[in-house]
Amino acid sequence: MLSESPRSPDHAGVLRAAEKIAAILPPTPLLPVEIGGVTCHVKAENLQPVGAFKIRGGWHRLSDLTDEEKARGVVAVSSGNHAQGVAWAARRLGIKATIVMPRDAPxxxxxxxxxxxxxxxxxxxxxxxxxxxxxxxxxxxxxxLVHAFNDPWVIEGQGSMGIEMTTQLGREPSRIVAPCGGGGMVSGLSLACPSSAIVPVEPVGWDMVGQALLAGEIVRAADDAPATICDALQPLATGHLVLSTLAGRSEPGVAVTDEEVRAAQRFAFSRLQLVVEPGGAAALAAALAGKVPVDSDTVLVISGGNADPAKFAKTIAGN
Structure with missing residues (x-):
């Protein structure tokens, strides 16, 4: 089993991560969007250099390594977006990286x-x-090890997004709705924006963070968990660090179907001119399906845009 870091993420760490990331990357846009007659906002993290928010946690973690740790290199586990975030940071910092990826990754x-x-x-x-x-x-x-979500630096790095959106909105969002896999992003957002309601959105049958929040303990995915097009949101379980960070700070969240996700991809493409991968569209899907309320201070996170071209074309065509 992989060991967990003894350090806990905190708001000060999120602020430090935000400063480090602002020094190398421009903020991603906060775009107005009308849903059900209400204008809310989407945070377009699909426009990051690696096409996903994961660059934030990767940079904060790797840039904080000691010289001795950098010399040893890093290992990460990912279906693709965390892989690219870590690989991007490793190349910029001159660190050897090995990424463990599933054979069925896009x-x-x-x-x-x-x-x-x-x-x-x-x-x-x-x-x-x-x-x-x-x-x-x-x-x-x-x-x-640079864990995709159960790592304090990674959590703080992802939370830097919340500092950005607060600056762009001029206040903390009333509600942040975010795609959720292992829970690193929603954990970081809960630390960045303590007065915001945090709503994780997971695929049906893969709501391991939501179930863990309800149960108060780690819950593993069922052996017969249904297939989902959201390849980025399929961890078998969340981590203890994520669960302890989210406890009392996050709602259990909601689950979305593949068809709701495809509808959100089409909406983002036609209304926002954005290419969004399935997992990245989960929060938008929940809002469009009426599963979460929105108001003028609600922010929906579009977390990634690394879509398979052929599958994306079929989705946009309505197939």
Whole structure:
């Protein structure tokens, strides 16, 4: 099993991450959008250099490594977006990175990760435990684990988005609705914007963060969990650090269907001229389906745009 960091993320860490990220990246747009006669906002993280918000946590984590840790290199586990965030930061900082990715990850994400100069190690999903694959690599070469969500630096880095949107909106949002996989982003947002209602949105059958918040303990995905087009939102369970950070700070959230997600992708393309991958459209899907209320201070996070071209074209065509 992979060990957890003894440090806890906090608001001060989110502020420090926001300063570091602002020094190298421009803020992503906060765009007005009308839903049900109400104008709210979307935070377009799909416009990041790697096409997803994961660049935030990757940069905060890797840029905080000691020289000795940098020399050992890093290992990350990801279906694609965290992979690219870590690989982008590693290339900029001159750190060797190894990324453990599922064989069924979208080819566009596999290709983009390799193009950033990182080594990719594939595992079978379902069938193999990705954390065990990563643990073996760490045991062999002593690399530093950069967990996709259960890491204090990663959580703080993702939370930097909340500092940005507060500045852009002129106040903390009344509600932040965000796609949720392992829960790193919503954890960071809960620290960044303590007065905002935080609403995680997960695929039906993969609401492991929502179930964990209701149960007060880690819940693992069922062996017969349904297939979902949201490849980025399929961790088998959240982490203890995420759960402790979100406890008392986040609503259990809602779950969306594949068809609701496809409708949101079409909406984003036609109304906002944005290419959004399935998982990245989850929050917008929940709002469009009427599963979460919106007001003028609501922010919906569009978390990623690394869509498979052929599948995206079929979705936009309504197939």
């Amino acid at each position: 080819q566009v994400k596999l290709d983009a990760t390799r193009a950033l100069g990182t080594e990719v190690v594939l595992y079978q999903r379902p069938g193999e435990d990705r954390d065990e694959v990563a643990a073996k690599i760490i045991e062999q070469n002593g690399a530093v």
